[in-house]
Amino acid sequence: MEHPSAVMNGAASTALVVAALRAIETASSTPLFTDPFAARLVHAARMPRPLPTHPDQVGEEDKALFQLAVDSAALRTRYLDDYLMGSPAPQVVILAAGLDTRPFRLDWPPGCRVFELDHTSVMEFKQKALDQIGARASCDRRPVAVDLRDDWEAALVEAGFDPSQPTAWLIEGLLPYLPASAEEKLFDAVHRLSAAGSSIGVWATAQDTQSAGAPDQRLSAMYATFGIDITDMANTEPRRSIIEYLPSLAWKVEENTMADLSKRYQRPLPSSRRRLTFFTAQNSF
Numbered sequence: 266m267e268h269p270s271a272v273m274n275g276a277a278s279t280a281l282v283v284a285a286l287r288a289i290e291t292a293s294s295t296p297l298f299t300d301p302f303a304a305r306l307v308h309a310a311r312m313p314r315p316l317p318t319h320p321d322q323v324g325e326e327d328k329a330l331f332q333l334a335v336d337s338a339a340l341r342t343r344y345l346d347d348y349l350m351g352s353p354a355p356q357v358v359i360l361a362a363g364l365d366t367r368p369f370r371l372d373w374p375p376g377c378r379v380f381e382l383d384h385t386s387v388m389e390f391k392q393k394a395l396d397q398i399g400a401r402a403s404c405d406r407r408p409v410a411v412d413l414r415d416d417w418e419a420a421l422v423e424a425g426f427d428p429s430q431p432t433a434w435l436i437e438g439l440l441p442y443l444p445a446s447a448e449e450k451l452f453d454a455v456h457r458l459s460a461a462g463s464s465i466g467v468w469a470t471a472q473d474t475q476s477a478g479a480p481d482q483r484l485s486a487m488y489a490t491f492g493i494d495i496t497d498m499a500n501t502e503p504r505r506s507i508i509e510y511l512p513s514l515a516w517k518v519e520e521n522t523m524a525d526l527s528k529r530y531q532r533p534l535p536s537s538r539r540r541l542t543f544f545t546a547q548n549s550f
Contacts, residue, residue, distance in 0.1 A: 279438070279498070280363035280387075281310050286338035288318035289331070297343040297530055302366040302400055309394035336534055340526040341468045341543065345437055346371060348466040348545055352433035356380065356426065357404075360451070361413060361439040364391055366400075373404035380426055382417055385410040414447070418454055431462030441471050445504035452507060456514050465516070465546040471504060473541050508544060516546040 288303035290296050304318035317323050323331045349357060349367065355377060359365055362381035373379065379402070381388070388410045411420040422428070434455055440448055448471065455465060511518050521543040527534045 281307060281312070281316060282334075283338055283438070284364045285316035285318055286331075286335050287342060289320055289323070289335050290339045290342075292319045293335070297339040297532060298346055300342075300366055300370055302369055302395060302398070303364075305398050306364045306366070306391065306394050309390070309397070333535065336532055337523065337541075340523060340530060340532055340534075341437070341541075343530055344521070344526050344543055345435060345466050345468060348464075349433055349435065352464055354431040354433040354463060356430055357433045357435065358382065358421065358426065359435045359437075361436070363387060363438075365435075365437070366395075367435075368402040368404050368406040369395065369400050371403065376405065378405040378407060378425065380407045380409055380421060380424060382409045382411055382413065382421065384412055413451070418458060421458075426458070428458045429460050431460050432458065432464075434459070434463070434465045436465065437468045440467065440507070441469055441473065441499045443471065444500050445471075445502040448504060448507065452510070456516075459548055461548065461550055463548050465511075467507075467544050467546075468541070470507060470542050471500060471502075472506060508542070511546050514548075515550040516548050518544055518546045520544040 284300075284303045284306045287298075287300040288307060291299045291301065291303060307316050307318050317331070346367070350371060357377065357379045359367070359379065359381045362383045364387075365381065368379045368381065388408050392408065407424045407426075409417070409420050409424045411417045426432075436451075443451065508518050508520060523534060523541050523543075526532075526543065
């Protein structure tokens with residue numbers, strides 16, 4: 266039988282680190298959100314060197330670095346939580362869902378359908394880990410096991426997605442890993458499947474990674490500590506700016522930076538924090 270940690274490899278392995286950061290934030294004294302399932306997912310992976318899931322498990326020499334990472338994860342999570350909870354759309358699609366637990370931990374309105382798309386191995390790992398603790402979704406959750414390089418549109422529709430209804434799309438942490446052509450195909454598909462009243466929530470564009478150059482050495486070192494190499498994962502191919510492209514398709518874009526969210530949620534971050542883009546887009550067709 267394949268070891269659980271082997272399932273979460275490559276870019277998917279970063280989802281484990283993010284889950285650990287969500288667990289640490291949840292256990293903090295003033296969390297911006299709570300994720301009671303994050304620690305379970307991290308423990309289920311049985312990594313050779315366990316990831317911390319509580320502030321007390323972070324070594325003194327790593328506290329500053331981990332706090333930076335936790336704060337960043339907290340801001341991105343809370344921002345996208347608020348985006349989804351503020352959407353009146355009857356259906357939500359989470360692309361490359363990874364270890365996202367929003368279908369279980371957010372207070373969804375009655376009848377809301379939430380579709381989660383990711384590789385079969387990742388979806389099965391998450392399902393098994395959550396089943397073991399009796400987790401129950403608070404929405405009509407529709408897991409869709411599919412590779413986004415395949416015909417995910419057909420798989421989504423087969424799972425019950427209705428293109429005639431407004432949709433809230435979530436694209437969190439996916440774009441920096443995509444080739445330029447794959448990003449274009451992804452947004453063209455999202456546009457094609459979006460009825461009037463749909464919206465898109467995004468964290469991090471490929472341009473963020475490109476403008477920053479190599480990944481932050483401190484964060485790279487933190488990931489490497491747990492056997493995860495993020496230095497070669499980002500795709501640096503030149504591409505169109507999705508923030509500039511969407512308005513040409515009648516999407517209204519509202520952009521935020523980490524500094525904006527730091528002020529909004531009163532979570533101070535170092536002024537040297539690299540630029541990372543958060544944006545939502547609402548269609549007007």
